[in-house]
Amino acid sequence: MADVIALTYDISPDDFTRAGEASSDVKSKLKQVGVSPAAIRKVAIAMYEGEINMVIHAEGGKITVEISPEQIRMILADKGPGIPNVEQAMQAGWSTAPDEVRSLGFGAGMGLPNMKKYTDEMNIETTLGVGTTITMVVKL
């Protein structure tokens, strides 16, 4: 079996100035290993949205990215409050983001829909009071 490269990132809570650093790092690593710009863009968009959600809605967390010749898998795990109604959260425009976050340009309620749109597989496991783990796959 071909090598799988695994990258891990700790995402700190409430730090909007650092939000996006993990996604940017993944983007440049994918470029180095020769992944197509179209696939890189999908991974970058989906991961950034997930990363931002961990900063805004959860207390940070951990992102693991597995790169293989066939696919890129992102696993975003947080110990935040969980998502009470996933179907509702997935709807374009649904957001519980607070006003101070909105004033930064976030909170359009398009994050989860973007993650779905730009990945080939997406799975949300969430338990109230325990946390949320979102797994996304982009096929190469």
Place this chain on the structure above:
Amino acid sequence: MTVGDLIGKGIFQVVEEGDDLSREITGIFCCDLLSVAMGRAPSMSAWVTVMGNVNTIAVATLADVSCVILAENAQADEMCLTRAKQQGVTLLATEEPVFEAALKVHDMLHG
């Protein structure tokens, strides 16, 4: 039209030149909501916004737009400038409102 061509017209202030003046601009996108821009701005577009914070640069990089135009005299904050420099993102500015700024780019692309 390339980013260099757009700068060369002299109608926008150059806040940060960016590291790829040969990058093509093939479209225009206007929106301040980051997730909307993220999901819908075509790569290689000029993104016109009034949001000049560090997250603007993150979205510009990840969505792979060709340049960011801050309209309505919106100021880029310190962290935004630093990140634009680090990431090589072209950042332009104008006093014009969003629509007029976008229209100028449109006229250059299609005029």
